[in-house]
Amino acid sequence: MTEIRDQETAADDAPTSPWRRGFRALARFRAQRLGLRMRILLTFSLGFLALSVFLAAITYSFAKSTLIKQREKAGVEQTYRDASVALNALASASANPQASATATINVLLNLGVARPVLNYHDSWAQNTLSFGQEVVPAALKEKVFANEPSMMVITVKSERVLVVGVPLGAAEGAYFEFFSLTEVNDTLRSVGLSLLFAGFITTLAGAVLGSVASRRAVKPLGDAAQAAKAIAGGRLDTRLETTDDHDLRLLANSFNDMASALQSRVERDARFASDVSHELRSPLMTLAASVEVMLARRDEMPERAQAALDLLVADVARFQGLVEDLLEISRFDAGAIRLHLEDLLVAEFVRQAVAVSSLPQTPITVTERAENLVIQVDRRRLARVIANLIDNARLHGGGEPEVTVSEAESDGEPLGHVWIAVEDHGAGVPVEERNLVFERFARGAVAGRRSSSDGAGLGLALVDEHVRLHGGSATVEDRRDGEPGARFVIELPAEEVGV
């Protein structure tokens, strides 16, 4: 598998140029989808960068042309001035053109002209070789000899210079002069540097602005996300603040509408289960009272009526139990359970709870260490847990369970918890069904095999919910003594009291 993949990658990579690879990387980068904040930030930064580059380019080229034009103008004026000086000098010169030219150059040098070049009757004169007639471009010479004043920018030994040439009409010659552009270039360079710096600052400002803007743009989304989280966590009355902003108001309004709809639906569902159970209580009241009246006269009834009455009594009790359980479960679902916690001696509590259960004679074993353990519980709710576990043993565990209270331990180390275990003599619960038995109406394979007309109902589901609400856990395992049967254990936090 890996080999094939490697080959594929190799085949893929082989013909690609670095460019294509770079392009692909960029595509991948885009495909990763930048977050909204990052995109806003990038947009702002790039926008400001582009703007600053554009402005800098305009400024630079404008500055450059202005500076160079000024320099050219100055150069041309200077050249004409120097040319007229040269003409005057030549007028009073000797017959030897070379000597005259050299003399004229010297006159100019004395006047402070740095780089003059003179042509007089085909004789050249100049100050230095580096800025001599050989350096003057042929094209320029041609133009000037054709009686057309011209100029040109050239590079001499890495120095940018301006060469201006004017014909000396009357004197049969031409005058050239070199002007350094170094100064202009230096100025342009510093202008460029300033512009670069300004561009950098602008881009940075763009990034800052973008980050602020993105934060502002994303804040409503963050608020909405937080509100949605709160709603998911059960705080159904969470709403978004309404704003003056058109676009955001739409979001806030739809969000709030959704939240309201959800809230009313959840509340309606919770209320429905609760209402149903409450409504059922009234007819049950009549049933319970009537059944009692009939029971008082059971002996006067014919045998068949007695049998029917017994059925009625048993199922009214079952019905009543189901309605109570349903109501309690709906309280859990509505989050409406409020525990009345008290510190109770666990041994005393279990004895009392078993005494009011459906099998009050159930034997109870309390280990010595567990006698002084105190649990913090809602006694009426936890008594239901014990009663439900005993009911479960009675209905599905072959009756006659045993209750054990012991200190929770792991490899002989006490855990600061107490175990209340109910062991029965039923078929036990297979490993794969041990979580399922605590589900609501857990029937299917579990109850099917465990038979009994009373079904699994909500009893064990309530055990689980109650115990968890008390910070404990409910589990089922095999009997400790190896005989067939299940051991339902609830583990609760417990403390030892000083006697």
Added chain:
Amino acid sequence: MLADVGTRILTVEDDERIRTAVKLALEDEGWTVDEAGSGEEAIELFQRGQPDVVLIDIMLPGIDGFELCRHLRKTSDLPIVMVTARADTHDIVAGLEAGADDYLTKPFAPKELSARIRALLRRIRPMSPGHAKLIFGDLEIIPDEGKVLRGGVELHLTKTEFRLLVELGQNPGRVFSRESLLDKVWGYDYFGDGRLVDVHIRRLRTKVEADAANPRHVVTVRGLGYRLQS
């Protein structure tokens, strides 16, 4: 164990079938039962002849159970049992604060109701001669006459409030847990509702204390229960 012959129970319940079934069952237990279908009817019956116990369903058309309870409490100290289909904390505490002595949630077994009523009608044990009067500062309790005086002025307590006060006063200084009070006053086992005690203590304080918010006589002992002191 049959009830005292001639003990009259007034049941106020708007659901006719429930009313009839409960009446049948209570009569089996030996009580004499009067029926009222609404709060207004109950007030009328009440004025004609006082029953010994009133059983009030909270959900009534017209005057509701709370209001009826408050109304009866203005003129009478007789035991009142509230019946509610909603076991929510709010209804139960509101019912007790309106003056009910005990409550049951539907559906209850009529035998259970009978046991509750018998507990509420239980008389105070006669005092030994030396303890004919219990005195706690300005508070004077005369159990045999069913009288409580504060600063010489007689206070009007319901029967249950009086029994609670006497229970607390019989062993001066002793702290009574909620369970023991539930057992002695209401006849409940280990799983009685502690709120019965708490609300009754609250009601008792508004009557026997000069300032119910800062009780001097009926004091709470944190985590343990209540105590009566001078």
